Amino acid sequence: MTSTDPVPEVHPAPAAPTIASSGGSMLSDEGVATGVDAAARKRTLHRSLQKQRAALVAKLDGLAERQARWPVTPTGTNVLGLVKHVAGVQAVYFGEVFGRPLPDPPAWLESEDGDDMYASLDETLDEIVAFHHRSAAHTDATIEALDLDSRGVVSWWPEDRRQVTLHRILVHMGAETARHAGHADIVREMLDGLAGDGDGNLAEKSPAEWVRWREHLVDLAERSGLRDLDA
Template structure:
C-alpha cells in the first residue's frame, strides 16, 4: 500500500445477533468436560487465561500515557480502554456470576454506558493496570476456589443460556 492508495472503508458490524453480541452464550456445548481430567483441564484453561491477560497488558509496555489513550479504531477504542474493559469483564464473569463480587468495585463497573471502554482523565495508565491486576487476582482466587462444574448465572445473557459452569466461563474468557 502506498500513500496514493485510497484508505479502505470501514463498515460497522451487522446488527443481527452474533456469537459476540450474545456474550458467546450461543455456544451451547462450551461447558462440556465429559471424559477429561477436570483438574488438568482447569489448570490448562487457567494458564491460557493468564497468558492472554499478560499479552494484553504487555501491549501497554513502553507506551506513554498519550499513546495508550490514542484512538486506534474508527470507534475511538484505544489500548488503555481495552485493558480497562477486559479488567471489568473478568471482574464480572469471575465475580458476580459466581456470587463472589469484587470487593470495593469502581462505580463504572455497573455502568451500561460504555464507561469501561475508555479511561477517564482522572484514571492514569498505572491506575488501569493496577485495577486489571486486582481483577485478575480476584478472578484467579475464584478459579482456585471452585471446581470446573461450579454453577453460576450470567444475568446479562439470554434467559435460556445464562446458567453456566466455571468451565464454560473459562472457555468463554480464554
C-alpha cells in the first residue's frame, strides 16, 4: 500500500469455531462457583492468552506471501512479522525463564537485530505459522505443568525484577500478545479491509455504510482543524 492507494472495502472477519472468536465473558469460569482458587485464576489468564494468540494468527488467513510481509507503517509493521515476533517472545518467556527451553530453537531467536519482526526470503509464511504453533504448544505445556506461584528468572530484566512467577509472566505475555494482535487488526484492515475477529464486537455495517461512517469522521476531523485555525 501507498498513501495514494484507495481505502479498502471493509468486510468483517467470519466467526471461527475457535477461542479467537469467543467473547471476553467466555474466557473465565470465575464466579460460577463459590470461591475462586488458583487453578481457576490460571485458566482465566491462560484462556485470555490463547484468545489473543489465535486472533493474531488468524490475521494471516487468506493473505498471499507478499501481502503477509507488506510493511504498512513507517516502522515496517507487517502481519507475518508480528506473528513471528510473538512466537519467539512466548517461546522464551515460557521456556528459558522457567528452565524449559524450546527444543531446537531457530537461530534468529537469539538475535537482537530485529530479525524476529519480519520473515526472511529463506522463510515461508507456512514455516512461520508452524513455528508459532510449536511455540504455542510449548507455552501451553509449561502453563499446564506449573503452578501460578512457580518461580522463574528473566535474566534480561533489571536485577531487582528478574525473579518472577508464572502469574507474572502470564500477565506480561497476555498484554504483549494483545498489543500485537491489535497491531495486526489495523495492518490487515489497511491491506484488504478485513476487520475484527468474528467475536461480535465489530459494528454491523454494510461496506457502503462503513464508507459513509469514515467520511463522517473525516468531515469531523477537517471541521475541527478549521476551528483550530479560527481560534
